[in-house]
Amino acid sequence: MSRxxxxxxxxxxxxxxxxxxxxxxxxxxxxxxxxxxxxPLEEKELRPFLVNLKKKNICGLNxxxxxxxxxxxFVEGYKSSAVSAIGAANTIVVSKKWGLKLFxxxxxxxxxxxxxxxxxxxxxxxxxxxxxxxAVCFALGKKKAQEVSIYDIDxxxxxxxxxxxNQIFPRTQFVAAESIAALRLGEKDILINASSVGMKESDPLxxxxxxxxxxxxxYDLIYNPRKTKLLKLAQEQNFSHANxxxxxxxxxVEALNLWISPKCAPVEIMRKALERGVKKL
Numbered sequence: 001m002s003r004x005x006x007x008x009x010x011x012x013x014x015x016x017x018x019x020x021x022x023x024x025x026x027x028x029x030x031x032x033x034x035x036x037x038x039x040p041l042e043e044k045e046l047r048p049f050l051v052n053l054k055k056k057n058i059c060g061l062n063x064x065x066x067x068x069x070x071x072x073x074f075v076e077g078y079k080s081s082a083v084s085a086i087g088a089a090n091t092i093v094v095s096k097k098w099g100l101k102l103f104x105x106x107x108x109x110x111x112x113x114x115x116x117x118x119x120x121x122x123x124x125x126x127x128x129x130x131x132x133x134x135a136v137c138f139a140l141g142k143k144k145a146q147e148v149s150i151y152d153i154d155x156x157x158x159x160x161x162x163x164x165x166n167q168i169f170p171r172t173q174f175v176a177a178e179s180i181a182a183l184r185l186g187e188k189d190i191l192i193n194a195s196s197v198g199m200k201e202s203d204p205l206x207x208x209x210x211x212x213x214x215x216x217x218x219y220d221l222i223y224n225p226r227k228t229k230l231l232k233l234a235q236e237q238n239f240s241h242a243n244x245x246x247x248x249x250x251x252x253v254e255a256l257n258l259w260i261s262p263k264c265a266p267v268e269i270m271r272k273a274l275e276r277g278v279k280k281l
Contacts, residue, residue, distance in 0.1 A: 003057050005034035007259060010049065011064035014038050016199070016224045018245075018277040019062060022252050025273035029266045034059070041067075047074045053094050060259035061092040062252075065196060068106075068131025075100045082107060085168055086138045088131035091255045103258055106135035109251025111143065117242055119217050121190035123147045125183040127206055128195030129157035132221055136194050137161055141169030149184065151177040152195075185211045193220040198228035205229040212237055223248055224281050249274055 007027075009019045015038070023036035039061075041049055046067060053061075063071050068088040072079070075092070078101040083089045089102040114120070124140050126133050129152035140148050148165070152158040158176040165174045177183045185191055185207065197203045199222055207230065212218065218234040221244035227235065234241035249271055256265040 005032070005059045006037060006057050007034060007060045008037040008039050008058065009062045009064060010039045010041050010046070011067055012040050012042065014040050014064060017064070018224070018248065018274055019252060021273050021277035022249065022270045023256065026252075026256055026266055026270050029269045030260065030264060032260065043067075043070070046070065050074050050092075050100065053092075053100070054096070059094050060255070061094075062255055063090045063092065065130070065132075069134075072102070075102055077101065080104065082138065086134045087164065088134045090131070090135070090251065091258060093258050103255075104135055104138075105251040105254035105258070106132060106247070107139040107142070108254045109247040109249070110136055111139045112250035112253075113242070113244075113246035114139075114143075116246060117217075119190065119219075119240075121145055121188075121217070123188045124149070124190045124192060125177075125185055125188045126150045126192045126194050127180070127183075127197070128152055128193065129154070129161050130194065133192075133194035134161060134164075136192055136221075137165045137174065138168075141165055141172045141174075145172050147173045147175065149175045149177045149182070149188070151180055151183050180206055180211070185216060186213060189215055190217045190219060193222065193228070193230055196222070198222045198230055199224070203229070205233065207233070209233060209237055212239055214239060217241065220244060221247060223278070226278055226281060245274055245278060 020036045027034045077099045080103045082104045083102045086104050090106045091103040093101040150158040162174045162176040218241040220228050220230050222228050223243045223245040231241050253265040
């Protein structure tokens with residue numbers, strides 16, 4: 001009797017994740033003998049964990065904070081062209097023949113959600129310069145945005161993104177901003193929070209109402225809590241906004257298609273599972 005396949009999420013912290021709700025609903029719908037689990041890992045545990053995936057019958061993984069960039073150091077072999085360009089991965093496919101293969105479905109998830117929202121930004125501002133921000137920059141470059149300004153508390157991270165993506169997308173101007181004010185939100189049509197600021201109740205609100213305007217779409221990649229302080233501010237001002245639940249859905253769809261087979265993911269089943277999960281938060 002064959003063992004059940006295992007899929008899952010690695011990162012830290014991950015207790016808040018809705019990925020198991022979404023993927024287990026999909027696996028059940030597809031009648032696949034498999035389970036999606038959470039694997040919270042300390043950094044020292046990352047390499048040993050990845051070495052033993054086949055022994056544990058783990059066939060695929062998602063990767064979240066803080067390992068989207070670091071995992072590239074620990075996985076040799078195939079990396080998709082998007083992973084190489086972005087410098088971060090969020091999906092691992094465990095191949096019996098080829099070993100571990102790295103992909104990035106975050107940028108596809110972000111792009112698909114923007115399309116669903118009918119948002120086509122030309123001038124963007126991003127807070128944060130980690131793995132998620134890299135995927136967002138890549139997506140915006142693909143969408144031929146005119147300008148992307150990036151702010152991170154660590155200026156070297158935002159400078160690194162500016163240099164990387166100006167080389168990849170010469171028709172898009174990537175700028176490293178030295179402060180939130182230097183993002184020049186008054187000139188932008190989308191603000192994206194790609195940092196972890198907002199996940200905790202004690203986290204500060206990084207912008208104030210005077211910096212927002214009706215033509216600015218406010219997008220927070222955080223989906224738990226459903227309404228961060230940033231999104232509550234947008235709601236109070238009656239400005240268009242969205243959290244990252246749609247991005248989570250569509251990156252999950254693309255990951256499942258990589259793990260199982262192309263176009264197999266039951267999108268609406270996964271969407272409804274997420275909607276039920278969000279109500280329980």
